[in-house]
Amino acid sequence: MRTQSQADPDGRMPLLDHLRELRNRLIKAILAFLAGVIIGWLLFNPVWEFLKEPYCSLPQSRGVVEGNKCALYVNGIFSSFFLKLKISCIxxxxxxxxxxxxxxxAFVAPGLYKRERRWTYVFMGAAIPLFFVGTALAYVTVDKGLALFLGFVAEDVKPLITVDSYLGYVLTMLLVFGLTFELPLFVIILNLAGVLPSARIRKTQRVAIFGIFVFAAVATPSADPFTMLALALPTVLLFEIAALLAFLNDRRKARRPDPYAGLSDDEASPLDLAGIDAELERGERRP
Incomplete structure (x- = not known):
């Protein structure tokens, strides 16, 4: 069997080899996911106790079943099975x-240049912590929205909240908060790529902040003022930090000497032969 360099002197991989590699990596990812589902099935009870804790901390969750215990309800024969399967998949x-x-x-990296890989490392290194910080904040605020709306229930009325509706509410909160906390990261990435300069960010800053509050009011499932502010205020703070980093990055780039300064319109610009050679060398090593 020929090696990759023998098959193609440029180091590029044929289409069939790309498809084979994609198939192998998909199989590995699916097997890992299935193993994780089995682990999730075994860990269902502690995870479910963790997810329902915000609801069980409310007084409205008690007094319906014997022993004054917290309880959620299912309205179908297979609802309990699908609940366990859904949480196990998560x-x-x-x-x-x-x-x-x-x-x-591993599938995408061989097609990226060194600079693009560095940006990807920075993106992933910041995206994962930001997402988990957002989900942690959402978990803390879940009971606040529930307490507000369940507080309208009369004293002699007990709400029968189904498992599906509660789980959908909690998962939506976690995803909305987690993904919204990624917004400042995209602002920084676009600025580093030269697409979004800090001057444009400053011009649209008020509109962006207003848009964040509107999005927080629409995207949160409860749409109560506390949950909206819990999402909007940290996002605005992160956006301001991203705007500051974009400003510092643009100021740093402005200090670099302009290679075209002092050239007339009909004068040829100098060639960076060292940079061209380095780019060609990276391209030769690129699969």
């Missing part, structure tokens, strides 16, 4: 994330 996706993220990166 746990499986989280547990197997290092494997399928690595498989994705």
């Amino acid at each position: 746990i499986g996706g989280v547990v197997s994330a290092p494997v399928w993220l690595y498989q994705l990166w």
Whole structure:
């Protein structure tokens, strides 16, 4: 069997080899996910106790079943099975994330230049902590929105909240908060790429802040003022930090000497032969 360099002197991989590699990496990612689902199935009870804790901390969750215990309800024969399967799949996706993220990166990375790989490392290194910080904040605020709306229930009325509706509410909160916290990271990446200069960020800053508050009011499932502010205020703070970093990055780039300064319109610009040679060398090593 010929090696990759023997098959193509430029180091490029044929289409069939790309498809084979994609198939192999998908199989590895799926197997890792299935193993994570099995782990999630075994860890269902502690995870479910963790997810329902915000609801069980409310007084409205008690007094319906014997022993004055917290309880949620199912309205179908297979609802309990699908609940356990859904939570197991979520746990499986989280547990197997290092494997399928690595498989994705290993498939994409050979086609990237060194600078693009560095940006990807920075993006992933910041995206994962920001997402988990957002989900942690969402978990803390879940009970506040529930307490507000369940507080309208009369004293002699007990709400029968189904498992599906509660789980959908909690998962939506976690995803909305987690993904919204990624917004400042995209601002920084666009600025580093030269697409979004800091001057444009300053001009649209008020509109962006207003848009964040509107998005927080629409995207949160409860749409109560406390949850909206809990999402909007940290996002505005992160956006301001991103705007400051963009300003510092643009000021740093402005200090660099302009290679075209002092040239007339009909004068040829100098060629950076060293840079061209380095780019060609990276391209030769690129699969």
